[in-house]
Amino acid sequence: MSGLDGAADSSLAGGSTGPDALEPLLAVVLDALRSGAARRGGPLPAGGPAAVAADLAELLEPRALLPERGDAQALRLLAEALAATAADPADPACAGHLHVPPLALAVAADLAASALNPSLDSWDQAPGSTSVELAVLRALAELVGFPRPEAAAGVLTTGGTESNLMGLLLARDAVPRADFSAGRLTVHCSAAAHFSIARAAAVLGLGPDAVVAVDTTTDGRLDPRLLDWALSDARTAGRTPMCVVATAGTTDLGAIDPLPAVATIARRHGVRLHVDAAYGGGALFSRRLAPLLDGLELADTVGLDLHKLGWQPVAAGVLLARDAELLEPLAQRVAYLNPEDDEDAGYTSLLGRSLRTTRRADAFKVAVTLRALGREGLGALVDRCHELARYAAERIAAEPRLELTAEPVLTTVLFRYLPVKGGSDRVNASLRRRLLAEGRAVVGRTSLGDGPGAVRLKFTLLNPHATRADVDRLLGLVLAAGAEEDQEMHP
Numbered sequence: 001m002s003g004l005d006g007a008a009d010s011s012l013a014g015g016s017t018g019p020d021a022l023e024p025l026l027a028v029v030l031d032a033l034r035s036g037a038a039r040r041g042g043p044l045p046a047g048g049p050a051a052v053a054a055d056l057a058e059l060l061e062p063r064a065l066l067p068e069r070g071d072a073q074a075l076r077l078l079a080e081a082l083a084a085t086a087a088d089p090a091d092p093a094c095a096g097h098l099h100v101p102p103l104a105l106a107v108a109a110d111l112a113a114s115a116l117n118p119s120l121d122s123w124d125q126a127p128g129s130t131s132v133e134l135a136v137l138r139a140l141a142e143l144v145g146f147p148r149p150e151a152a153a154g155v156l157t158t159g160g161t162e163s164n165l166m167g168l169l170l171a172r173d174a175v176p177r178a179d180f181s182a183g184r185l186t187v188h189c190s191a192a193a194h195f196s197i198a199r200a201a202a203v204l205g206l207g208p209d210a211v212v213a214v215d216t217t218t219d220g221r222l223d224p225r226l227l228d229w230a231l232s233d234a235r236t237a238g239r240t241p242m243c244v245v246a247t248a249g250t251t252d253l254g255a256i257d258p259l260p261a262v263a264t265i266a267r268r269h270g271v272r273l274h275v276d277a278a279y280g281g282g283a284l285f286s287r288r289l290a291p292l293l294d295g296l297e298l299a300d301t302v303g304l305d306l307h308k309l310g311w312q313p314v315a316a317g318v319l320l321a322r323d324a325e326l327l328e329p330l331a332q333r334v335a336y337l338n339p340e341d342d343e344d345a346g347y348t349s350l351l352g353r354s355l356r357t358t359r360r361a362d363a364f365k366v367a368v369t370l371r372a373l374g375r376e377g378l379g380a381l382v383d384r385c386h387e388l389a390r391y392a393a394e395r396i397a398a399e400p401r402l403e404l405t406a407e408p409v410l411t412t413v414l415f416r417y418l419p420v421k422g423g424s425d426r427v428n429a430s431l432r433r434r435l436l437a438e439g440r441a442v443v444g445r446t447s448l449g450d451g452p453g454a455v456r457l458k459f460t461l462l463n464p465h466a467t468r469a470d471v472d473r474l475l476g477l478v479l480a481a482g483a484e485e486d487q488e489m490h491p
Helices: 018-040 048-060 074-084 104-116 127-144 160-173 196-203 224-236 259-268 280-285 324-330 340-344 363-398 424-437 468-489
Strands: 153-157 185-190 211-214 240-247 272-277 301-305 317-321 402-404 412-417 442-447 455-460
Touching (some): 160 185, 160 196, 185 224, 196 211, 211 224, 224 259, 402 468, 424 455, 424 468
Antiparallel strands (some): 412 455, 442 455
16 A cells, blocks of 8 residues: 555554555565564574674664655565564573563454554543453452452553552552651562662662662572561661562562561551562462462552563553552543543543553453463463473483572573583673574573672573473583583683
8 A cells, every 4th residue: 555645655554444454564574574583593693783783784774764755665674674683582492581472362462452552541542441451450450369359450561660660659658748758768678679679769769778678598588587677677777668579489580478478577567568470470370380479469569560471462561459549649630631520420541540641552462361361271381381490400400511500489490501610600601692692592691699600591481382302402502502611711
């Protein structure tokens, strides 16, 4: 189809003719994705940053990207280039991060939402989508186990970072004004909590010392006794604890804090409890793993990420509140979006539940996935990834040149390559970069502490269609790259 001036396609995706306009374009995209994947030939492009930048340079040169007249081949060229230069989480050798291969079903659902382009800031921009989001939130509140799911509320977010920011904001705004002064409020979390907790505290103006990191036990979980003491110490020092943040699934070890004990302590001290379950929340779908999250229902607010163990396209974060009243600090009333008489007449607006105004209908793909797969189907995907992680740990523990850091809790596996003559940190860091540069594998990296021997490699196994043979091949790549680096360091 031609554009308004005949130079390029400017047809609309919505309306009665939208599907006809989309159909040939989808064929172009699908063909470009196939061609780009074939060009890439692996989990990521070979050659490293310089090669990727060079591959895209001509397409992204300013005059090529914004020409005087449009380029009718732009969709095909750029979609193929995107696929050719992607790190594809659907490849079993792409196992470095909490970066899932999305379900085809969810991607198709996301296309429907994108074509209609509802915005969740007012009912008249998203009539059906408003009902969809409310229904998804109710279903997830029941999954979490809130005692009165009908009284719960929430909102779709961009992910754990936004959910954590909102959880802390709601806790801060519940503190009596007399206790709210610079440098007085504290947030208590484990030393392994996500970095976004400290970032959220900074954004909220709580001061650089607001976050009190509580040491963990040897399994990476927050120590309840130390939490109890830290809360008491804060009050003794004239400070006001405003929130305890528990983690259900740390980024590296997948550790889940002892939620019942943490909830009991927070309640005894009269402090809000927010649980960052961005990673571990997906374990609720698994009947076998769900008991790991016992106590989640005791939280005031909970953050979930269904673009992790939910296999959704980014973004599919969720903030749930045990009671709708907890969201009152977010309430907004503006005449052009949610006038009070419209609300009284039943035209519900979700504006007062989010930090954002314009907001995609991200709940739609979630709704389709929940209904299509059910808890049993999603639980089976979770279980497969957990089983792969356990298998990887067994293989690592049996390999003399590898050292397992800890048994996996969810789907992450930490380990390191053991060089023949020392230099563990350097060899492990270098072997990972070697695999990236060769386009052979995406393996994660982290550090346990700051001293020598801290560097660890990480598999984050989130592809439910990967096999044990895929894990064996990935370990073989690590061993081969480690041997090459070891030889180069100690010829």
